[in-house]
Amino acid sequence: MARRRMHKNWALTGTMTLIAMVINLPIILMVLNSFQPTEAIVARLTIIRRDPSLQNYRFLMEETPFLSYLRNSVVTALGATVFSLFCAVFAGYALSRFKNRLLDVYSTGLFAVQMFPIILALIPLFLLFRPLGLIDTPLSVIIVYGVINLPFVTWMARSYFDTIPRELEEAALIDGCGHFGAFFRVVLPLSGPGLAAVSIFAFLLAYNEFFVANVFLRTKAAMTLPVGIQMFLQQFSTDWGSLTAAASVTMLPTLILFLFVQKFITHGAIAGGVKG
Amino acid sequence: MTASLVKQTAWRSSARQFLTPDLRMTLLLLLPSLILMFVVIGYPMIQGFWYSFTNGSLLKAGKFVGLRNYGKLLTDPSFWHALRFSLYFAVANIVGCYSLGLGLALLLQKDFPGRGLFRVLLLLPWIVPSLVAIVSWRWMINDDKALFNQIIVFFGGDPVYFLSSSNWTIAMVIVIKIWRSFPFMLLSLLAALQTIDRTLYEAADIDGATKWQSFRHVTMPAISGISVVLCLLMTVWTVNDFDTPWLLAQGGPANATENLVVLAYRYTFARNDVGMGAAVSFVTLAILMVIFTVVLRLQREKR
Numbered sequence: 001m002a003r004r005r006m007h008k009n010w011a012l013t014g015t016m017t018l019i020a021m022v023i024n025l026p027i028i029l030m031v032l033n034s035f036q037p038t039e040a041i042v043a044r045l046t047i048i049r050r051d052p053s054l055q056n057y058r059f060l061m062e063e064t065p066f067l068s069y070l071r072n073s074v075v076t077a078l079g080a081t082v083f084s085l086f087c088a089v090f091a092g093y094a095l096s097r098f099k100n101r102l103l104d105v106y107s108t109g110l111f112a113v114q115m116f117p118i119i120l121a122l123i124p125l126f127l128l129f130r131p132l133g134l135i136d137t138p139l140s141v142i143i144v145y146g147v148i149n150l151p152f153v154t155w156m157a158r159s160y161f162d163t164i165p166r167e168l169e170e171a172a173l174i175d176g177c178g179h180f181g182a183f184f185r186v187v188l189p190l191s192g193p194g195l196a197a198v199s200i201f202a203f204l205l206a207y208n209e210f211f212v213a214n215v216f217l218r219t220k221a222a223m224t225l226p227v228g229i230q231m232f233l234q235q236f237s238t239d240w241g242s243l244t245a246a247a248s249v250t251m252l253p254t255l256i257l258f259l260f261v262q263k264f265i266t267h268g269a270i271a272g273g274v275k276g
Numbered sequence: 277m278t279a280s281l282v283k284q285t286a287w288r289s290s291a292r293q294f295l296t297p298d299l300r301m302t303l304l305l306l307l308p309s310l311i312l313m314f315v316v317i318g319y320p321m322i323q324g325f326w327y328s329f330t331n332g333s334l335l336k337a338g339k340f341v342g343l344r345n346y347g348k349l350l351t352d353p354s355f356w357h358a359l360r361f362s363l364y365f366a367v368a369n370i371v372g373c374y375s376l377g378l379g380l381a382l383l384l385q386k387d388f389p390g391r392g393l394f395r396v397l398l399l400l401p402w403i404v405p406s407l408v409a410i411v412s413w414r415w416m417i418n419d420d421k422a423l424f425n426q427i428i429v430f431f432g433g434d435p436v437y438f439l440s441s442s443n444w445t446i447a448m449v450i451v452i453k454i455w456r457s458f459p460f461m462l463l464s465l466l467a468a469l470q471t472i473d474r475t476l477y478e479a480a481d482i483d484g485a486t487k488w489q490s491f492r493h494v495t496m497p498a499i500s501g502i503s504v505v506l507c508l509l510m511t512v513w514t515v516n517d518f519d520t521p522w523l524l525a526q527g528g529p530a531n532a533t534e535n536l537v538v539l540a541y542r543y544t545f546a547r548n549d550v551g552m553g554a555a556v557s558f559v560t561l562a563i564l565m566v567i568f569t570v571v572l573r574l575q576r577e578k579r
Contacts, residue, residue: 009388016383016390020397023455026412027400029423033415041415087308094305102302106310113317115512117564119540120557123550124320124327127334147316150309179301208405211518215545226407230523233411240415247411251404258403262396 027251034248038241056245065220066246069228072217073207076138076224080145080206081199084153087146089195092157093183097166114151118144122215129216136222141213145206153202156264160194161187197264200257208254225250328554334544338551345555354531355556358539359563365450365521365535366514370507372454377461382495384462385469395466402459406519413452414439414524442532445525449533453520457510464506468499504575512564536560 021028033041035052060066095103125144126135134140164187172182188195210226217223223231229246232239328345332338349355384395401409416423417438425435438444472495480490518537521527527534527542534542536556544553 009386012383012386012388013390016388016394019380019383020394023398024400026409026416026455027404030408030412030415042421087312090305090307091309094302098298098302100296100299100302102299102306106306109313113313115509115516115564115568116317117516117537117557117560119516119518119537120324120554120561121317121320123540123544123553123557124323125316126544127550128320128323143312144316146312150312154309204403208403210406210523215541226405229407229411233407233414233523234526243411244415247408251408254403254405254408255400258399259396262399 030244031248033240034244036241038239041240041244042238056241057249059242060245060249064232064242064246065223065228066249068221069223069225070249072138072222073224073226076141076145076213077203077206079138079142080149081202083142083146084149084202085157085195085199088150088153088157088198089188091150092154093161093187095154095158096161097169110151110154113147118148118212122212126215135216136219138222140216141209141224142206144212144216145209148209148212149202149205152205153198156198156201157191157195160191160198163194164190197261200261201264204254204257204261324554324557327550328558330551332550333548334550335548341551345551346559348552349555349559354534354539355559357531358534358536358556359559361446361533362515362535362560362563364446365453365517366511368450369453369457369514370510372450373458373461373510374503374507376454376458378465380458380462381465381469384466398462399459401455402457406456407523409452409456410520410523413448413455417448439525440529442529445529445533449521449524452524453514453517456520457513461506461510464502465499468502469495472498501575504571508568508571511567515560515564536563 034056035054037053037055091106095107121144125140129135129140168186168190169182172186173179177185208226209224210230213224213227214230217227220228220231225246229243229250232243232246327338329340329342330338331341331344380398384391384398404412417425419425420435420437422438424438429435436444438448476494476498477490480494485493515535516537517535518541521533521535521538522541525533527538531539537560540553540556540560542553543549543556
């Protein structure tokens with residue numbers, strides 16, 4: 001009986017392997033293609049060929065502004081992470097420790113931000129940023145990402161603070177610490193691992209983002225990876241070798257970071273829901 | 277003089293009463309977020325509302341034109357098309373990603389070797405950047421020799437031009453959107469399924485319920501609340517989706533895959549008509565708010 005059940009479960013593993021393969025097929029094929037010259041990809045003779053080469057990747061690094069896009073992406077994503085984390089840590093702490101009408105209103109507001117059609121803010125912001133010289137600078141995108149990330153990052157930060165017992169702060173307060181002292185000296189050091197996971201999520205959201213960057217970053221020197229590669233897609237839509245290579249390299253940091261934080265994700269997704 | 281001083285102190289003390297230490301601390305902690313939300317959402321929203329009544333361009337501020345922009349929208353066939361497409365898109369995506377997500381969640385809930393790994397693998401379409409998703413899909417549907425067409429031809433069909441026929445492009449935008457968003461449903465439904473009390477299933481089993489009956493009478497009632505919320509979230513995100521229709525086909529062919537957001541973007545940044553762009557965005561917001569209120573009210577009445 002037990003053996004039969006084990007048997008059945010392996011059958012389920014087989015089914016799931018098949019499902020996972022089919023679902024991820026576009027990604028798998030894209031990565032495989034990136035090691036082939038464009039002529040071979042377009043000819044589509046077989047899927048796995050015998051002579052993989054790094055030619056597309058070399059072309060990407062040497063002949064295109066790919067590295068500059070990558071640098072811009074990292075700068076904006078880091079900036080957005082620091083920015084949203086700074087705001088979310090305080091707000092998340094307030095949500096975790098206090099209960100009052102102001103916080104109820106704030107929670108509703110946060111939920112509204114999560115649902116807000118960002119196009120509505122982009123048009124006035126574009127007109128506001130241009131005279132300030134912010135268009136085509138990372139700062140314009142960082143500010144907007146700060147808000148887009150805010151709900152998710154706040155909810156996640158809050159859920160970590162919830163796991164830290166109040167008694168610790170109360171002890172610090174009795175010992176003569178102020179509220180802020182207790183927060184900085186007791187709560188923050190203890191929530192290090194949680195905040196690291198939150199930062200990685202904030203980084204991922206900003207790194208993946210296309211729409212806002214597409215509106216604000218219009219010159220080649222300022223573009224992030226998604227916007228830059230979109231230009232490839234419009235201009236050289238037949239150069240599948242470079243396109244698939246560019247998309248594969250873009251995906252790599254996302255995948256690596258995701259593997260680090262995937263076990264936290266259920267929590268965060270339920271707490272607020274990530275945009276997507 | 278003294279009267280105003282008395283008034284002032286009275287106001288101060290009432291303010292102090294109102295602002296309890298807790299409330300003051302809360303306000304201080306929320307301050308950075310509140311400022312950010314005001315600068316990026318609050319102020320632009322007010323400004324945008326004003327723009328929707330003007331005829332400005334990206335280069336110069338316009339004059340007040342009253343309701344002319346909204347009137348123009350009502351007679352603009354591309355607006356009605358975008359509205360219809362946005363709603364179809366949302367409904368199709370919800371049906372697709374809810375059924376796919378629930379089906380896979382029910383499978384992943386079972387105990388089998390490698391379950392943790394599959395939970396991660398099935399989330400990949402959701403976490404890759406939208407651009408990567410589109411590049412990977414486009415290769416499969418690009419031309420008459422693309423993978424999908426090879427399969428169609430293999431089974432004796434004629435190649436389909438996925439990106440030049442309106443209906444096929446619409447279908448592909450929907451398929452890709454489902455592919456990109458089902459993992460969120462999967463993840464959230466899986467978490468909801470895991471909170472259901474096991475003994476309920478045992479009780480149903482003892483009462484002789486079939487698998488379908490226990491799904492219908494135990495599982496569904498337990499996840500119906502969260503399902504409504506998830507579908508609502510997904511509606512909003514689909515209506516607000518710019519990446520999928522724009523990156524796949526730039527709203528084309530013609531304007532077949534132009535939803536409200538793409539239309540607002542086009543009006544503002546391609547046709548340089550800020551007033552119309554702002555008007556379309558506001559209509560989008562209004563529609564979302566109506567859907568939201570109606571669904572939440574219906575749900576409350578059901579209880």
